Amino acid sequence: MAKISYRLVLGILLLFNMPAFAKESFEHACVTCHSTNIPDLEMIYFRYLQTHGSTKRSQKAMRLYLLNPTIQGSTLPPQVLKSFGLHPPLSPALLDQMLPLYFERYDVKKRIQFK
Amino acid sequence: MYEKPLKAALRQFRILYLGSLLLLFLLLAFLAFTIEKERLISDETRNMDRYLSDLEQTLKDHHFRHFDELVINTKGYRIGLYDIDHLPIITQYSHNLPWSEITWMEKDVLYSRHDFSLYFLGVTSIVISKKIETTPILIRLTSVFVPLLWMMALVGYLLSRIALKPARNAFETVDTFIKHATHDLNTPIAAILSNARILEEKITEPSLQRFVQRISIGAKTLTGLYEDLVYLNFRPHPLIPKPEGIKALIHEQLSLLETLIEYKKLSVMTDLSEIKLTIYADDFHRLLNNLLTNAIKYNKPKGLIVLTLTCEYLSIKDSGIGLSEVEKQKIHERYWRGESFETGLGIGMEIVIRVCKTYNLTLEIHSAKNQGSEFIIRWPKSLIA
Known part of the structure; x- marks a missing residue:
C-alpha cells in the first residue's frame, strides 16, 4: 500500500513537475515513508557525509544511486538492504527537485556553532 | 700628555x-x-x-544521534x-x-x-x-640577561682599570719627569744662548767663531725642543685667537732660524703675500718652527728652501732627502723621526698636526725620496681676518 501511494505521489509530481509543491511533496513522499518502515533520512544523510566527505559529493553519489539503485551503489550495509530492499529508481527531474530539499533539511552547517 | x-x-x-x-x-x-x-x-x-x-x-x-545544535x-x-x-x-x-x-x-x-x-x-x-x-619569554630573558650584562660590564670596567694601572703609573712618571725637566731646562738654555750671543760679538778670530756658532745652533735647537715641550705640556686653554699677519710670523721664524740656515749654507726664496689669519700666534709659531726646522734639518747642504704664502695656503718646499710613501704615512705617528742621525724628539709633526686640527687646516705632503718635500698648509676661508 505504502509503495502504491509513494509511486502515485511521485507520478503526479513527475506529471505536473510543479516546483511550488516540491517541498510539500518531499514531506509527504520522502519524510513520511522514511519515518515509518525504512531507514531514517537523517541517518542516511550522515552516512553519506561520512562516506563521501562533503555535501556536494554526497549529493552526487545519492543521485547516481537513486537513478539506478544497486547493492554496490548503496552506502547502506548489505544487512539493511536485505531488510528494506533497494530504493525504487527516480527520475532525474524529480531528483533535481528533491535532493536539494533533502540536503537543505538536514544541512549540518546550520547545526554547528562556536562558543 | x-x-x-x-x-x-x-x-x-x-x-x-x-x-x-x-x-x-x-x-x-x-x-x-x-x-x-x-x-x-x-x-x-x-x-x-x-x-x-x-x-x-x-x-x-x-x-550517531539526532541533534538540533552542536x-x-x-x-x-x-x-x-x-x-x-x-x-x-x-x-x-x-x-x-x-x-x-x-x-x-x-x-x-x-x-x-x-x-x-x-x-x-x-x-x-x-x-x-x-x-x-612571546612577550613573557622576552620579559623573563630581559630580567635575567640585563642585570647579568650590567654586572659583566662593571667587572670589565674594573678589570680594565686594574690592568691599565701600571701603564697609567708609568705614563704619569714619565710625564711628571718631562714636565719637571722642561721647567728646569729654561734657565740653563737661556744662559747658554745669551752667553753665546756675547761670545759671538766678542770673539773675532774666525776659527773660534765657528765653535761659538755651533754652541749657538745647539742652544737654539734646544730652545726649539724646549718650546715644543712647553707647548705640549703647559699650553694654556682656552686661547682667544686674534688676527695675526702670517708674513711677519714667517719672517720672525726665519730670523730665529738664521744661524741654522747659515750653518747649512741654505738658500731661502720667499714669495709672501700679506694675509692675516684669526689664530693664536703661538700656535702658528710652533707650526712654522717645526715645518721650517724640518726643511732645514732634512735639507742637503747648500740646498734650497722655497716659501710661498698666498691667501689660500702656505707652502714650504725644500730640496732635502724627501720621504718615501711609507714615511709619508708614518709622519702622523707620534715620536716618529725621518733620519736617525738628525736631532729631535719626534714631536714636531705631532704639534703641526695638532695645530692643523685646532684650526681645521689641511696638511698636504708632496714628497719623493731624494727629490725634496713640499708641505702645504691650507686654511678655510672663515679663518681669514
Whole structure:
C-alpha cells in the first residue's frame, strides 16, 4: 500500500513537475515513508557525509544511486538492504527537485556553532 | 700628555670588551629565546592535540544521534571545520590556508591541522590556531640577561682599570719627569744662548767663531725642543685667537732660524703675500718652527728652501732627502723621526698636526725620496681676518 501511494505521489509530481509543491511533496513522499518502515533520512544523510566527505559529493553519489539503485551503489550495509530492499529508481527531474530539499533539511552547517 | 693615548687605549679596550660582551649576550639571549619559543610551541601543540581528540569524540557522538545544535567550545582557539574538498563547514578563518602543511607558524600564530580518517558529520579536517605569546619569554630573558650584562660590564670596567694601572703609573712618571725637566731646562738654555750671543760679538778670530756658532745652533735647537715641550705640556686653554699677519710670523721664524740656515749654507726664496689669519700666534709659531726646522734639518747642504704664502695656503718646499710613501704615512705617528742621525724628539709633526686640527687646516705632503718635500698648509676661508 505504502509503495502504491509513494509511486502515485511521485507520478503526479513527475506529471505536473510543479516546483511550488516540491517541498510539500518531499514531506509527504520522502519524510513520511522514511519515518515509518525504512531507514531514517537523517541517518542516511550522515552516512553519506561520512562516506563521501562533503555535501556536494554526497549529493552526487545519492543521485547516481537513486537513478539506478544497486547493492554496490548503496552506502547502506548489505544487512539493511536485505531488510528494506533497494530504493525504487527516480527520475532525474524529480531528483533535481528533491535532493536539494533533502540536503537543505538536514544541512549540518546550520547545526554547528562556536562558543 | 699621556692622558690622550691612554684614554684612547682604554676606550678601545672597553668598546671591544663591551661590544663582544653585548654580542655574546645577544647571541645567548637569541638562543635562549629560540629554545623557549620552541618549548612553548611544543607545549601548545600538545594542548591542541588533546583538544582536537576531544573535539573528534564530540563530532563522533553527535554523528550517531539526532541533534538540533552542536555548540563547540573553542577554548580560546580559532577553529575551522572543513570537508574533503577543503570547503568550510564552519570556520573562523577568512584567509586561504596552506593545505600542504600540517603544522605551521604565521605571524606568531601557531596553526595545526588534523585530518580524520572517518568523516563524522562530514568533517574531514580541522584547522586550529593560537597566537604564541612571546612577550613573557622576552620579559623573563630581559630580567635575567640585563642585570647579568650590567654586572659583566662593571667587572670589565674594573678589570680594565686594574690592568691599565701600571701603564697609567708609568705614563704619569714619565710625564711628571718631562714636565719637571722642561721647567728646569729654561734657565740653563737661556744662559747658554745669551752667553753665546756675547761670545759671538766678542770673539773675532774666525776659527773660534765657528765653535761659538755651533754652541749657538745647539742652544737654539734646544730652545726649539724646549718650546715644543712647553707647548705640549703647559699650553694654556682656552686661547682667544686674534688676527695675526702670517708674513711677519714667517719672517720672525726665519730670523730665529738664521744661524741654522747659515750653518747649512741654505738658500731661502720667499714669495709672501700679506694675509692675516684669526689664530693664536703661538700656535702658528710652533707650526712654522717645526715645518721650517724640518726643511732645514732634512735639507742637503747648500740646498734650497722655497716659501710661498698666498691667501689660500702656505707652502714650504725644500730640496732635502724627501720621504718615501711609507714615511709619508708614518709622519702622523707620534715620536716618529725621518733620519736617525738628525736631532729631535719626534714631536714636531705631532704639534703641526695638532695645530692643523685646532684650526681645521689641511696638511698636504708632496714628497719623493731624494727629490725634496713640499708641505702645504691650507686654511678655510672663515679663518681669514
